[in-house]
Amino acid sequence: MRYISTRGQAPALNFEDVVLTGLASDGGLYVPEQVPQFSPEQIASFSGQSYAEVAYQIIHPFVGGMIEDATLRTLIEEAYASFAHDAVAPIKQLDTNHFLLELFHGPTLAFKDVALQLLGRLLDHFLGLRNEKAVIMGATSGDTGSAAIEGCKPCAHVDIFILHPHQRVSEVQRRQMTSVLADNVFNIAVEGNFDDAQAMVKASFADQSFLEGRRLIAVNSINWARIMAQIVYYFTSAVAVGAPHREVSFCVPSANFGDVFAGYMAYKMGLPIKQLIVATNANDILHRTLAHNDFSKRELVPTLAPSMDIVVSSNFERLLFDLYQHDGAAVTGLLEQFQQQAMTLDAEAWQRAQQLFSSYCADDATILEVIQDAHQRTGELLDPHTATAYLATQKCRLDTHTPVISLATAHPAKFADAVVQAGFAEAPLPAHMADLLTREERYQVLPADLRTIQEFVRTHKRP
Ligand SMILES: Cc1ncc(COP(=O)(O)O)c(C=O)c1O
Numbered sequence: 001m002r003y004i005s006t007r008g009q010a011p012a013l014n015f016e017d018v019v020l021t022g023l024a025s026d027g028g029l030y031v032p033e034q035v036p037q038f039s040p041e042q043i044a045s046f047s048g049q050s051y052a053e054v055a056y057q058i059i060h061p062f063v064g065g066m067i068e069d070a071t072l073r074t075l076i077e078e079a080y081a082s083f084a085h086d087a088v089a090p091i092k093q094l095d096t097n098h099f100l101l102e103l104f105h106g107p108t109l110a111f112k113d114v115a116l117q118l119l120g121r122l123l124d125h126f127l128g129l130r131n132e133k134a135v136i137m138g139a140t141s142g143d144t145g146s147a148a149i150e151g152c153k154p155c156a157h158v159d160i161f162i163l164h165p166h167q168r169v170s171e172v173q174r175r176q177m178t179s180v181l182a183d184n185v186f187n188i189a190v191e192g193n194f195d196d197a198q199a200m201v202k203a204s205f206a207d208q209s210f211l212e213g214r215r216l217i218a219v220n221s222i223n224w225a226r227i228m229a230q231i232v233y234y235f236t237s238a239v240a241v242g243a244p245h246r247e248v249s250f251c252v253p254s255a256n257f258g259d260v261f262a263g264y265m266a267y268k269m270g271l272p273i274k275q276l277i278v279a280t281n282a283n284d285i286l287h288r289t290l291a292h293n294d295f296s297k298r299e300l301v302p303t304l305a306p307s308m309d310i311v312v313s314s315n316f317e318r319l320l321f322d323l324y325q326h327d328g329a330a331v332t333g334l335l336e337q338f339q340q341q342a343m344t345l346d347a348e349a350w351q352r353a354q355q356l357f358s359s360y361c362a363d364d365a366t367i368l369e370v371i372q373d374a375h376q377r378t379g380e381l382l383d384p385h386t387a388t389a390y391l392a393t394q395k396c397r398l399d400t401h402t403p404v405i406s407l408a409t410a411h412p413a414k415f416a417d418a419v420v421q422a423g424f425a426e427a428p429l430p431a432h433m434a435d436l437l438t439r440e441e442r443y444q445v446l447p448a449d450l451r452t453i454q455e456f457v458r459t460h461k462r463p
């Protein structure tokens with residue numbers, strides 16, 4: 001399996017190199033050159049298999065022989081043994097043909113654990129074989145950070161630096177990161193927003209001279225392995241509600257477009273997906289693009305669903321590359337326009353996107369109403385991100401006989417503000433983090449200035 005850049009200029013890489021890197025050298029994102037195909041018979045055979053077994057079968061072709069089969073199986077089994085629910089990603093029925101896919105049973109209570117528990121192990125495996133040390137830089141709007149720290153803190157071979165927007169993540173999210181006092185974990189609270197943090201991480205990949213030869217690795221969904229691991233739960237959940245014998249739709253709370261892009265990959269791999277519904281908060285660039293072909297920057301606004309407070313949606317580039325039939329030059333041109341302020345897809349590409357994608361956005365007041373409404377109808381207390389999907393499913397589904405699976409991307413205990421404002425008592429934290437709010441914290445507040453951040457990374461490492 002070879003991986004190519006969405007900008008068309010960087011060298012193709014194998015799986016090992018793609019995991020151990022970040023942005024492609026031309027500024028693009030890596031995608032597989034060819035998408036593995038699964039027949040209806042293969043998909044049907046996933047029924048009744050464990051999550052780890054299905055994960056092994058889905059992930060195996062992407063690895064392209066770069067990890068011995070038995071080792072790959074062990075890495076996957078160990079990754080998913082850390083989940084509190086045996087099914088890893090259990091599914092609940094909310095209503096006729098409306099299902100909730102609970103992706104928050106991992107150690108940090110958000111869907112990010114599904115990929116980052118595996119990515120941490122892949123990194124340790126490859127770096128261990130090479131006997132090489134590396135630096136991880138990641139940007140977070142709240143959930144990737146703690147999941148990456150949790151997945152990577154046992155790695156003997158990495159120092160991890162996570163940039164979060166100062167005072168713009170929930171208290172639980174901040175403490176999940178800053179109370180990890182391991183000597184290879186460094187938390188930076190950036191005086192800016194998520195887009196500033198992500199831009200500085202990407203700029204650090206473009207010019208790595210500040211690291212004086214040390215390798216830089218990405219844990220954001222820039223890293224292909226993040227997307228790959230997330231493809232699995234589209235298959236397991238679709239099979240649980242009748243695929244491949246019937247079509248299934250998904251509704252995905254979206255911002256950086258990694259999660260729903262994993263759904264798009266599942267579709268390309270042969271899963272019969274009728275509709276991919278993209279749900280956003282008031283930072284609605286994805287909704288404006290999919291509904292109105294308006295991919296233009298607007299000021300980022302803080303919302304009650306802070307993990308989706310993102311304007312520059314990184315993985316949309318991977319979709320563009322596919323919509324433009326792997327024309328890296330066209331993608332580069334479009335992103336240069338966006339860099340200035342706005343881009344417009346050509347009519348054909350936009351229509352192709354519209355055949356599969358629908359979208360809806362919810363502002364804060366609506367999110368609160370939806371949390372109340374969903375609780376009244378189903379008894380479920382949704383987190384504010386999941387609430388956007390619950391609403392978007394109702395607004396966008398094409399019919400009521402196709403099952404729709406709404407992704408529950410986080411546990412409500414992470415977002416006390418929204419839960420309390422919606423009129424509920426705070427959801428309790430699970431036992432392993434019951435004392436989270438009294439744990440010692442360690443983090444550094446720094447300005448959103450690339451040189452300052454890079455100097456911090458350059459001068460800090462585990463003793
Ligand atoms: C809880 C939660 N829901 C949804 C999202 C959006 O996912 P994506 O960025 O993959 O679109 C995020 C962050 O990315 C998140 O943390």
Ligand SMILES: N[C@@H](CCOP(=O)(O)O)C(=O)O
Nearest residue numbers: 140141142143144220221307
């Ligand atoms: N919502 C994310 C933002 C980063 O997205 P990623 O999927 O690219 O890591 C977060 O919670 O940090």
